[in-house]
Amino acid sequence: MIQAERGRTVRARPRVEGSSFVGRRHELAAARRGLSQARLLTLTGTGGVGKTRLAQRVAETLQGTYKDGVEVVELATLEAGHLLEPVVAGALGLREAGPDPMTALVDHLSNKRMLLVLDNCEHLLDDCARFVTRLLRSAPRVRILATSRQTLSVYGEQVLQISSLSVPGSGHPLSHIARHDSVRLFVERAASVAPGFSLDASNAATVARLAQRLEGIPLAIELAAVQLRALPLEQLARELDERFEVLATGSPAALPRHQTLRATMDWSFRLCSPAERRLWTRLSMFPGGVDLDGAEAVCSGDGISPAEVIDLMTGLVDKSILVCERWAAGLRYRMLESIRAYGCERLSPAEKRVLCRRYIDHYRDLVDRHRIDEIVPDQAERYLLLRQELPNVRVALELCLSEPRLARVGLETASGLGSFWLLAGALTEGRYWLERALELTRTPDSARATALWLDSMLALRQGDLAAAVPRLRECHFLARQPGNEDVLPFAIRTSGVAAFSTGDTQRGLALLEESLALFRAAGDVHGVVLNLYYATAYGSTENPERAVRLGEELLALSEAHHMMVSRGYAQLALGIAVWNLGDYPRADALVRAAAELTDEINDRWCLMQCLEVLAWIAGARGEHERAARMLGAAHSLWQAADASPTRLWYHAKWHERCVAQARDTLGNRAFAAIFRTGARLGVEGVFTCDVPTCAAKD
Numbered sequence: 001m002i003q004a005e006r007g008r009t010v011r012a013r014p015r016v017e018g019s020s021f022v023g024r025r026h027e028l029a030a031a032r033r034g035l036s037q038a039r040l041l042t043l044t045g046t047g048g049v050g051k052t053r054l055a056q057r058v059a060e061t062l063q064g065t066y067k068d069g070v071e072v073v074e075l076a077t078l079e080a081g082h083l084l085e086p087v088v089a090g091a092l093g094l095r096e097a098g099p100d101p102m103t104a105l106v107d108h109l110s111n112k113r114m115l116l117v118l119d120n121c122e123h124l125l126d127d128c129a130r131f132v133t134r135l136l137r138s139a140p141r142v143r144i145l146a147t148s149r150q151t152l153s154v155y156g157e158q159v160l161q162i163s164s165l166s167v168p169g170s171g172h173p174l175s176h177i178a179r180h181d182s183v184r185l186f187v188e189r190a191a192s193v194a195p196g197f198s199l200d201a202s203n204a205a206t207v208a209r210l211a212q213r214l215e216g217i218p219l220a221i222e223l224a225a226v227q228l229r230a231l232p233l234e235q236l237a238r239e240l241d242e243r244f245e246v247l248a249t250g251s252p253a254a255l256p257r258h259q260t261l262r263a264t265m266d267w268s269f270r271l272c273s274p275a276e277r278r279l280w281t282r283l284s285m286f287p288g289g290v291d292l293d294g295a296e297a298v299c300s301g302d303g304i305s306p307a308e309v310i311d312l313m314t315g316l317v318d319k320s321i322l323v324c325e326r327w328a329a330g331l332r333y334r335m336l337e338s339i340r341a342y343g344c345e346r347l348s349p350a351e352k353r354v355l356c357r358r359y360i361d362h363y364r365d366l367v368d369r370h371r372i373d374e375i376v377p378d379q380a381e382r383y384l385l386l387r388q389e390l391p392n393v394r395v396a397l398e399l400c401l402s403e404p405r406l407a408r409v410g411l412e413t414a415s416g417l418g419s420f421w422l423l424a425g426a427l428t429e430g431r432y433w434l435e436r437a438l439e440l441t442r443t444p445d446s447a448r449a450t451a452l453w454l455d456s457m458l459a460l461r462q463g464d465l466a467a468a469v470p471r472l473r474e475c476h477f478l479a480r481q482p483g484n485e486d487v488l489p490f491a492i493r494t495s496g497v498a499a500f501s502t503g504d505t506q507r508g509l510a511l512l513e514e515s516l517a518l519f520r521a522a523g524d525v526h527g528v529v530l531n532l533y534y535a536t537a538y539g540s541t542e543n544p545e546r547a548v549r550l551g552e553e554l555l556a557l558s559e560a561h562h563m564m565v566s567r568g569y570a571q572l573a574l575g576i577a578v579w580n581l582g583d584y585p586r587a588d589a590l591v592r593a594a595a596e597l598t599d600e601i602n603d604r605w606c607l608m609q610c611l612e613v614l615a616w617i618a619g620a621r622g623e624h625e626r627a628a629r630m631l632g633a634a635h636s637l638w639q640a641a642d643a644s645p646t647r648l649w650y651h652a653k654w655h656e657r658c659v660a661q662a663r664d665t666l667g668n669r670a671f672a673a674i675f676r677t678g679a680r681l682g683v684e685g686v687f688t689c690d691v692p693t694c695a696a697k698d
Helices: 025-037 051-061 081-091 101-109 122-138 174-178 181-193 204-213 218-229 233-247 257-271 274-283 292-299 306-318 337-346 349-369 379-401 404-416 418-424 427-440 446-461 465-479 485-501 505-522 525-539 544-560 564-580 584-600 604-620 624-640 649-666 668-688 691-697
Strands: 040-044 070-074 114-119 142-148 157-161 323-327 330-334
Touching: 025 040, 025 051, 025 142, 025 157, 040 051, 051 070, 051 114, 051 142, 070 081, 081 101, 081 122, 081 427, 101 122, 101 624, 114 122, 122 142, 174 181, 174 204, 181 204, 181 218, 204 218, 204 233, 218 233, 218 257, 233 257, 257 337, 274 292, 274 306, 274 337, 274 349, 292 306, 292 330, 292 349, 349 379, 349 404, 379 404, 379 418, 379 427, 379 564, 404 418, 404 427, 404 446, 418 427, 418 446, 427 446, 446 465, 446 485, 465 485, 485 505, 485 525, 505 525, 525 544, 525 564, 525 649, 544 564, 564 584, 564 604, 584 604, 604 624, 604 649, 624 649, 624 668, 649 668
Parallel strands: 040 142, 040 157, 070 114, 114 142
Antiparallel strands: 323 330
């Protein structure tokens, strides 16, 4: 079923079982009040104080308040400020088609009434400030909740300082101690690791002393509570007292509050075994979390055998250093950002150099093993895995491009993601990495030629012909040099797409046919598949009979090899070709099937084309109200992608004709009203809408 676009909360990761929300009643009320009074509210506070968890809780409680939903974008894993806008766009489900992702964001959000949560802004402070300033100015109904250790210093910003949880004073009775959030949090976490633990008259004073010692910092409390697996409560309290007294030269008041969490992590680090400490520091390399295979590949060696990794990770989960989450692909492990930052600090320069090379090699191999431009039955699974691993891949790319001798590895890795950038709609990010690598890698070989045609294709998808042409020119030159001949079919195919972009359809078709013949001659079935798609879609208007034959070959290949992603595009392209032959029932069936497959991976680029073609079919059947609704729903997606059907050769003529016929039949006013209804209904609405009912609403 096509999922609704509106009213959903985006989470970057699943909720962890057993990690309930404790306290913060006053802060929750203050945050809700702040968002009702200001369009930007920033939660500030020291690391480990619970800003992220509070923001998530605020988002959950306000989900029904905003008509267009609440969207959460986690920025902790993003290190390049240049990518802020495309990453936010991707998190909101937008697929870029224009050169400016901010324009697409503004267009998408301009009439939305929603709450956008930007979590962990402090390392991208200037970029976030600029982004928020423009968004608040251009999208008047959007409100923003940010978390950061520093304020954004943006005009109109309201700041809510998040302090530690309340702690009881000394010498108070049990009833008083039990009311404090720091105590409630400690008791709940303690009970989860030591079943049967509860607060009573015999331990209340000790628990209160622990809460005081840890200054009510939630992360510090959780790190201490998990030690009850191995330590009795009194011994836990004594060890903390001893540790803190050494640091504070005998006076608890002498230990600055901002160092309390650091001291607690130092203590937790000391309680880990030497191998656990080593693994903690190594796992801090992964901002996006890691599965067992990745941890074994990167973190084993030099004192840790691959067989030991799972037991050590289990130990770190037990100590609350790692969080274990269940994803569709299996178990995944991650660290809270404060714990990961601590681990990074403890990693020695010599060990980090070795680890970085293993990390780069692992992600280069992972990208190579999960290419989605290959004839494989797990295309969709590969795509989803790459999307999950993208924060880690970004780190690998940055490491490569920060070291000149590894720039070629970065070039090959960014190129290996070429089809991913296209399918994900991450065109700006793909060009960012490819162009950085091309600047650093000047060797005139096939690796450079491959990166050049990929960069050109991304630029063409964005309508940036001026950038694509010189890249293509150099690519053709290199592809004709000895040793680079395997790149020539790709260069010719990309030139065919470029020719269509300029309106030279005859040359475009000739180039696509030429490249298809070269792929067939080379026995490159992977190249044939993508070429068949372009030849079918782009050739559907000029030579529909030929396009149908090629489209049927593409669909047969996709089905024979169980390629779900390719199958969806095959059905779309063949549906367009069949439409041009006037077979509306078959076109309708093919395009609806493509839309269903597209929904599995949330591919908006394919989906908006499906809606467009279904509008033509409705119009051809005389269902002009339905056509207007479909056009409205498609328009919202085209607009979100900063694209237009008139920019695609195989859409332009039929789009204009469909609009003209609907306007002539319905009249301008009725057409505009129904068009707006389609935009408001969104994807799910227009697919499920009953025509008479919707017409009555119009």
